[in-house]
Amino acid sequence: MEPVSTPRLELAGVTKSFGPTKALDGIDLSVMPGESLALVGENGAGKSTLMKVISGAHQPDSGSMFLDGRPFRPQHPVDARRAGVAMIYQELNLVPDLNAVENITLGSEPCFGGGWIQRGRRLELARNALGRLDYEALPLDVPVGALTIGQKQVIEIARALLHNPRVLILDEPTSSLTRHDTEKLFKALDSLKKSGVSIIYISHFLEECQEICDTCSILRDGQTVTSGRMDDFTLRQITTSMVGRDIEDIYPHPPDSIGEPVLEVRSLAGQTKPREATFTLHRGEILGVAGLIGAGRTETLRSLFGMDPTSAGEVHAHGRNITGATPSQCLGAGIGMLSENRKEEGLLLNRSLADNLTMTLFDPVSTAGVISPRRQAGATRTWMDKLKVKARHPWQAISELSGGNQQKIAIGRILYHGSDILLLDEPTRGIDVGSKAQIYQLMVELAKAGKSIIFVSSYLPELLGVCHNIAVMNRGVLCEIRPASEWNEHELIAAAIQAESANE
Numbered sequence: 001m002e003p004v005s006t007p008r009l010e011l012a013g014v015t016k017s018f019g020p021t022k023a024l025d026g027i028d029l030s031v032m033p034g035e036s037l038a039l040v041g042e043n044g045a046g047k048s049t050l051m052k053v054i055s056g057a058h059q060p061d062s063g064s065m066f067l068d069g070r071p072f073r074p075q076h077p078v079d080a081r082r083a084g085v086a087m088i089y090q091e092l093n094l095v096p097d098l099n100a101v102e103n104i105t106l107g108s109e110p111c112f113g114g115g116w117i118q119r120g121r122r123l124e125l126a127r128n129a130l131g132r133l134d135y136e137a138l139p140l141d142v143p144v145g146a147l148t149i150g151q152k153q154v155i156e157i158a159r160a161l162l163h164n165p166r167v168l169i170l171d172e173p174t175s176s177l178t179r180h181d182t183e184k185l186f187k188a189l190d191s192l193k194k195s196g197v198s199i200i201y202i203s204h205f206l207e208e209c210q211e212i213c214d215t216c217s218i219l220r221d222g223q224t225v226t227s228g229r230m231d232d233f234t235l236r237q238i239t240t241s242m243v244g245r246d247i248e249d250i251y252p253h254p255p256d257s258i259g260e261p262v263l264e265v266r267s268l269a270g271q272t273k274p275r276e277a278t279f280t281l282h283r284g285e286i287l288g289v290a291g292l293i294g295a296g297r298t299e300t301l302r303s304l305f306g307m308d309p310t311s312a313g314e315v316h317a318h319g320r321n322i323t324g325a326t327p328s329q330c331l332g333a334g335i336g337m338l339s340e341n342r343k344e345e346g347l348l349l350n351r352s353l354a355d356n357l358t359m360t361l362f363d364p365v366s367t368a369g370v371i372s373p374r375r376q377a378g379a380t381r382t383w384m385d386k387l388k389v390k391a392r393h394p395w396q397a398i399s400e401l402s403g404g405n406q407q408k409i410a411i412g413r414i415l416y417h418g419s420d421i422l423l424l425d426e427p428t429r430g431i432d433v434g435s436k437a438q439i440y441q442l443m444v445e446l447a448k449a450g451k452s453i454i455f456v457s458s459y460l461p462e463l464l465g466v467c468h469n470i471a472v473m474n475r476g477v478l479c480e481i482r483p484a485s486e487w488n489e490h491e492l493i494a495a496a497i498q499a500e501s502a503n504e
Contacts, residue, residue, distance in 0.1 A: 006069045008033045008198040009054070009085075009167050014063030016049055023049040025222040027063070031167070031215070036189065036199040038209035038230060041219035042242055042432035043402030044390070047202055050219070051169055054200075055087035056080035068166070084166035090175060090430065091343075092156050096145030101126040103144055104159045129158035132195075133188040149293065150181030157188070168192065169200040174208060175430055177293070179493060186212050204432055205459070206238055218242055243434040250437045251465025252444045258468060259283030262452050263335075263421050265304065268313035273299035275476030277313070281421065281454060284447050288463035288484065289456045290492045291473035297456045298340055300478065301423045304454075305330050305337040317421060331360060336419030338410055340426040340456070346410045347398055354380040354394040356409055361417045383412040388438060404435025411442070422446070425456045440466050460489045472496050 007030045016024040024046050031037040041047050052058040054065070056074030065072045067083060074080035077087070094103050101123055110121040123140070130138055135154050144152055153173060160168060170189075174182045189199055189212060201213055209216065210230060217227040218241045225241045239250070263281040268274055273296035281287055289297050302308040304315060306326045314323045317333045325333065339345035347356050354376045358365055365375040380394035387408040391401055398406055407427060414422055424443075428436045443453055443466055457463050463470050463484070470487050472480040472495045480495050 007031060007066070008035070008068060009072075009200075010066045011050075011054075012064045014050070014053060014065065015061045016053060016058060017061055023222050024053070024060070026224075027219070027222070028224045029217050029227070031198045031200060033166075033198055034193050034196045035215060036193055036201055036213045038213035038216045039200055039202045039219065040204075040206065040209060040216065040238060040242060041225075042434045043404045045219040045242070045432075046222040047219055048171070049222075051087060051171065051200070051202070054080070054167075055085055055169065081163055081165075084164070085169070086160035086163065086165035086167070087169045088153075088156050088160055088171065088173060090172040092152050094144050094152055094155060097143050099142060100130075100138060100140045100144055100147075100151075100155050100158075103155050104129055104162060106159070108162055125162060126158065129161045130154070132161055132191065133158060134184065134191070135188075148181075150177045150184075153177060153181070153185065154188075157185075161192075165197060167198045167200065169202070171202045172204065172430060173201075174203065174205065182208070204430065204436070206235055206433065207461075209238075210235065220244055239433050242432065250433065250440065251462065252441050254286050254444050254466055254468050255284055255448045258285040259450070262318055263304075264314075264316040266314045266316075268300070268303060268315060269311050270299055270303045270308050270476075271311055273476035274303060274473075274478065277303075277473075277478040279471060279478060279481060281452050283452055284450055285469065286443060286447050286453045286455055286467045287481075288467035288470040289454060289473055289478070290458075290460060290463055290470055290496065292496050293458065295473045295496070296476035296478075297473050298425055299476070300473070301337060301425050301454065301456060305335060305423055307337070331417055331419065334419050335421045335423065336414030336417055337423040338407075338414060338425060338427055340429065342403075342406060342410050347406060349397075349399040351398065352395045353384070353389070353391055353398050353401075353409055356398050357383060357394075357413050357416055360413060379416065383409075383416055387412050387442065402431075402435070404431035404438075407431055407435070407439065411439070415446075420451050422451055422453045424453060426458065427455070428457070428459065428462060436462070460492050463492075464489065 009031050011027055011029040014024055014027040027050055039047055053060050056077045056079050074083060104126040105122045110118040112118060130136055133154055138151055138154060144155055173185060193199060203209055213230050216230045216233055218225045220242060260283055261280045262283050265277055265279050268277040277300050291297050299308060303310050310324060317335060322333050357380050358376050362371055365372055365379055377394040389405050389408050391405060398409060428439055447453060455467060464487060467484045469481055470484050471478050472492060474496055
């Protein structure tokens, strides 16, 4: 095969401003046919805006774009899709009540002359698209709402393949996938690359980028900091370029000693999950919880916090029986929870930072039931300073903040409420490495100050890096609690998988 010298997609000097804010400031980018490019940067670096420009959702203010050497300036996402550029967003856009075939062909259904859908042809198109991803066995006749998050991700990609894209853009495609589904996705992407599809891969999991991507382009403050072959970058060089400073140790060491028990859970069971959870959390302890997606980690935290009903077991906080307590009662007992779904459960995106931070406790910012905006803003500024939140002012809409800054406000609300037992469900999901490092540091500082933390995460390096002890959860059963020093990634995965097999 003749070597290809023309980039599949090339950008030169692309700019985009929103009012006085310059989101993109002269971006240069290039990806060759059959090549995978990692696009990395902190939240707010310009990645999302750049992808929306490439996919036709935004129009650039200036600069040039070329697709296979020809000028490319889509006016609408439909234009980009027809030209061969497909975008897979982190928030999946599927219709839960339709099945896989109907979702894959939605908007592109093959029809007879009278407008009647060719059902046989539609099924064939869906099967061919899934076949390219090595997912022929995926169930086709059940609503996608009943499928796993990994299967939903595959359906989203299969829908994009229906139009035979030349460029496939994926935004955080593995943020909710198991390692098994991630490996299958990587295999499918490798097959697409071999067929000539160019891939732009956006992820905060830098190790994944190193594993799957050929090249790397690093953005910071709307500019291209550096680009090159992935093999030429170390992980430390990538993080340093992203944040503009050297991060010596992304995982700070937790305090050496822990105190007396503050939360005792005995044989806790929910309506479906958890099936059985028994553990003790001590003052100043960070207890990590690993496990496969769907194992029951989130359900355990929700049951502890009174969001889901329990069917058996006991929960004692500070020696007081709080079994069956409501979320309000849990807050009163010093327990605070951070939901894994901050956009739907953790925050009111249409409200300000001040409203989000103070909404569970108005007493400190009100008199005789009347809220004082001045005191509300003052309390918010205090926590903005403590947590290093980047925002213009307390009354800014929280939807305008980056994911990392949104997460800091969600954590700040728990701390503002005075909680000393923190249930953190995937607190670093979908945020950049700089914000992750700040949250790790915050967790360790809280532990040193006597706060106790249950830390649920699908990202094993961070559990191993900041936790005192780690438990493995499988099919609703919490087991295998050991010091973090006695685990490694392979053993954690093996424990989860073996436990799953043992329960078959």
